[in-house]
Amino acid sequence: MPIRIIPEICNGCQFCIPACPYGAIGMEGDKAALLENCIHCAICIDSCPVGAIIEAGESGNIEDAKTYRNILVVGEVSGSSLTGPTKGLLNKARDLAGAIGVNVWVAAAGINESIRGEIISSDANEVFDLKVGSADSYNTASIVKAVSDIIEAKRPEIILFSETPFGCDAAPRIAQRFMTGLLSGCVSLEIDIAERILYCKRPLYGGRLMAITSCPKHKPQIAVINRE
Numbered sequence: 420m421p422i423r424i425i426p427e428i429c430n431g432c433q434f435c436i437p438a439c440p441y442g443a444i445g446m447e448g449d450k451a452a453l454l455e456n457c458i459h460c461a462i463c464i465d466s467c468p469v470g471a472i473i474e475a476g477e478s479g480n481i482e483d484a485k486t487y488r489n490i491l492v493v494g495e496v497s498g499s500s501l502t503g504p505t506k507g508l509l510n511k512a513r514d515l516a517g518a519i520g521v522n523v524w525v526a527a528a529g530i531n532e533s534i535r536g537e538i539i540s541s542d543a544n545e546v547f548d549l550k551v552g553s554a555d556s557y558n559t560a561s562i563v564k565a566v567s568d569i570i571e572a573k574r575p576e577i578i579l580f581s582e583t584p585f586g587c588d589a590a591p592r593i594a595q596r597f598m599t600g601l602l603s604g605c606v607s608l609e610i611d612i613a614e615r616i617l618y619c620k621r622p623l624y625g626g627r628l629m630a631i632t633s634c635p636k637h638k639p640q641i642a643v644i645n646r647e
């Protein structure tokens with residue numbers, strides 16, 4: 420898969436330059452850039468501390484987008500339980516999954532057997548331990564890679580995050596990686612059952628107006644939920 424460097428995320432630290440065995444990364448101004456001799460081997464991806472080097476996804480292709488199914492909740496754990504916002508996400512995911520007849524999957528860092536049991540007993544169909552520490556001591560690049568690996572393998576059509584520091588950090592990077600849209604600040608979430616399109620309602624101007632946003636042509640649809 421082709422490699423890209425996202426200039427909006429790159430901070431110019433240059434850690435990636437010595438990581439490339441082919442000398443294929445240079446600087447354009449204060450941003451890193453791939454040179455013509457890049458062979459897209461992906462070795463440099465993990466050298467970037469902020470997740471600016473990505474494998475360009477295919478989800479911009481509408482035919483490819485049709486192959487995405489099911490809902491992934493990227494949750495958070497506190498102590499020996501899911502956090503309150505993650506439980507709220509699970510409730511919303513179950514509602515959406517019931518409406519369109521799909522499964523709910525949960526991915527989180529720090530899952531033990533007790534938490535796994537808690538998730539399964541709340542009607543989730545599959546649980547993924549991200550194996551990158553806990554949500555309050557994670558490394559952004561490693562968690563983005565861990566979630567992206569699940570997305571590439573399982574192809575969920577909807578991904579839900581809570582509007583927490585973790586969710587606000589990880590969700591935009593994953594949306595960039597898969598070249599899809601991000602529905603942020605959602606205070607309510609509805610789905611068009613026939614078209615399988617999410618509609619996110621978010622307040623503007625201190626709540627005096629409500630905007631409705633959607634991501635109709637790309638998958639996965641990624642939403643960051645403020646409260647549900």
Ligand code: SF4
Pocket residue numbers: 422438439440441442443444453456457458459460461462463464
């Ligand atoms: S993808 Fe491979 S060749 Fe291209 S810049 Fe990264 S390490 Fe170098």
Ligand code: SF4
Pocket residue numbers: 424428429430431432433434435436450451466467468469470471472
């Ligand atoms: S390591 Fe990442 S942030 Fe640093 S220059 Fe390279 S691409 Fe940019």
